[in-house]
Amino acid sequence: MEELFNLNYKDEVEELKEQENFESLGDTKYLKHPDMEARLYWAFCRPSGSCEEQIQDINPIVSIMAFNHSRLRPLKRFQLINKEVIEDENLRVKISKRARMLFRDLIDNDFRELNQVLELVPQFLSLAIDQLKNGRLWNDIVALDLEVSTFLDRAKEYIDDDFINALYRKLQSFEEYDIHELKDFLNEKIEQKDLLNKIILDYYIKQSKVWLEDTDLHLLQKKSIESLLNKL
Numbered sequence: 001m002e003e004l005f006n007l008n009y010k011d012e013v014e015e016l017k018e019q020e021n022f023e024s025l026g027d028t029k030y031l032k033h034p035d036m037e038a039r040l041y042w043a044f045c046r047p048s049g050s051c052e053e054q055i056q057d058i059n060p061i062v063s064i065m066a067f068n069h070s071r072l073r074p075l076k077r078f079q080l081i082n083k084e085v086i087e088d089e090n091l092r093v094k095i096s097k098r099a100r101m102l103f104r105d106l107i108d109n110d111f112r113e114l115n116q117v118l119e120l121v122p123q124f125l126s127l128a129i130d131q132l133k134n135g136r137l138w139n140d141i142v143a144l145d146l147e148v149s150t151f152l153d154r155a156k157e158y159i160d161d162d163f164i165n166a167l168y169r170k171l172q173s174f175e176e177y178d179i180h181e182l183k184d185f186l187n188e189k190i191e192q193k194d195l196l197n198k199i200i201l202d203y204y205i206k207q208s209k210v211w212l213e214d215t216d217l218h219l220l221q222k223k224s225i226e227s228l229l230n231k232l
Helices: 007-016 022-030 036-045 060-068 074-080 083-087 089-108 112-120 122-134 145-154 161-168 179-195 198-213 219-231
Strands: none
Touching: 007 022, 007 036, 022 036, 036 060, 060 083, 060 089, 074 089, 074 112, 083 089, 089 112, 089 122, 112 122, 112 145, 122 145, 122 161, 145 179, 145 198, 161 198, 179 198, 179 219, 198 219
């Protein structure tokens, strides 16, 4: 979008850079500037990233620039962005690269913010699913099972083997659990059972059976785990 800049404002901004309070001077001069090209350039140049007021700009092009150059969390950005950007497919394309990065981050986390964002902008569901399937996980944060269920309900028309296999990476692994930890975990899932998607429950049942096979337990201990699995 840099090709949209009117470079008449470049020299002005360069002069301001010499001042110690560069950002506050720029905000005073450009946040409410009557010329959208001035606001656009400042959304690009603002040192600490664009601010909330810039993302809320009445001009969708300025709002897009600010959205793309913000450092705010994804939910806040989507809450603030000019609604015209979300409603117009041609405008949404202009935030697609940044949105892809944001959904990569949302998938990396516990799915709470992911669901909040998709509640606001369901138009990006396919992008979220793409990042789940194809995006690299950068951390080992486990998704909250209740939030995963919400996501599954939202994405039910898109569920296939690739989707499910990718989702498994976000569920709790208990390979290192001892018997007490596993029991506590299964009891928690039993309490949540009516709220959890069957895909999640089936995964935990299957993984628990693998855990039993790989663990040298007394028969009675195994029976106690199997009893919990039967309640799932």
